[in-house]
Amino acid sequence: MTGAILRMMRTAVVRSPPAIRHLLHPHSPPPAPPALSSFHRSLSSTTAPPPRPPTPPPVPIIAAASSASAALAELDVADLPLSSPTIAKPLVQNSLQPGVVIYDGVCHLCHTGVKWVISVDKERKIKFCCLQSEAAEPYLRVCGVEREDVLRRFVFVECLGRYHRASTAALWVLSYLSFPYSALSYLSIVPAPLRDAVYDFVAKRRYDWFGKEEDCIVLQEPEMLERFIDAEELLKRRRSKFY
Numbered sequence: 001m002t003g004a005i006l007r008m009m010r011t012a013v014v015r016s017p018p019a020i021r022h023l024l025h026p027h028s029p030p031p032a033p034p035a036l037s038s039f040h041r042s043l044s045s046t047t048a049p050p051p052r053p054p055t056p057p058p059v060p061i062i063a064a065a066s067s068a069s070a071a072l073a074e075l076d077v078a079d080l081p082l083s084s085p086t087i088a089k090p091l092v093q094n095s096l097q098p099g100v101v102i103y104d105g106v107c108h109l110c111h112t113g114v115k116w117v118i119s120v121d122k123e124r125k126i127k128f129c130c131l132q133s134e135a136a137e138p139y140l141r142v143c144g145v146e147r148e149d150v151l152r153r154f155v156f157v158e159c160l161g162r163y164h165r166a167s168t169a170a171l172w173v174l175s176y177l178s179f180p181y182s183a184l185s186y187l188s189i190v191p192a193p194l195r196d197a198v199y200d201f202v203a204k205r206r207y208d209w210f211g212k213e214e215d216c217i218v219l220q221e222p223e224m225l226e227r228f229i230d231a232e233e234l235l236k237r238r239r240s241k242f243y
Helices: 002-015 018-024 038-044 061-074 090-095 108-120 134-143 147-152 166-175 181-189 192-204 206-210 222-227 231-240
Strands: 100-103 127-130 155-159 162-165
Touching: 100 108, 100 134, 108 206, 108 222, 127 134, 134 147, 134 155, 147 192, 155 166, 162 166, 166 181, 166 192, 192 206, 222 231
Parallel strands: 100 127
Antiparallel strands: 100 155, 155 162
16 A cells, blocks of 8 residues: 555656656756747847947037127128017117107197106106107107107107007006006006097197197296207207297
8 A cells, every 4th residue: 555655656756847856856957947939039039229329529618609609790680581579670779768758749738747747756757758859750660650640649658669648648657656646547447448538539629728839838948858858959949049
């Protein structure tokens, strides 16, 4: 009985996988690794990546700046498109000042309003220009308005590319004043068509109601000219009347 059991155990050991036989008999040689299939061989035999091209040496900063300066020197401004905002009307834009009111200088009502603004604008933020002066022409050209348009509705050039007319211009001027006058600018909550309707009603009748002069009224009050961008032109006009 015992012999039969031993023969069965030997047969099981012989038929067992090599790894199990190696565990049962440590002195036997280790089993050979299993052969790789064609699929595994294709995965293991990968192609080495191609060598990377050499990195070019960095260009020195000074040399790059010199090249850029040379390219700019050869650039002709006349070849640039006229629509480029960097060169559009350069002489006109460089000569303009912000915060300028262009108004009808011969109108008594308009002059009274200008005189009031000068009296309350302690920080001197607002400047003025008579519509009848040649100094107003660059502002009109940039804003795209004619002198006849300003006779109906005055213009406040807040900055380059931004201007206001009629009642909106008046409210923007008030916003630049100190408190409590700046609080009046909140009247902008009133719809612009309604505000401008009242403005146009008064503007059409201002000569009949308040009168006008032949020349800019500010010439009668030269102490106000320090706030006018056309002061030199107005002074020349005033001197020409006496000679």
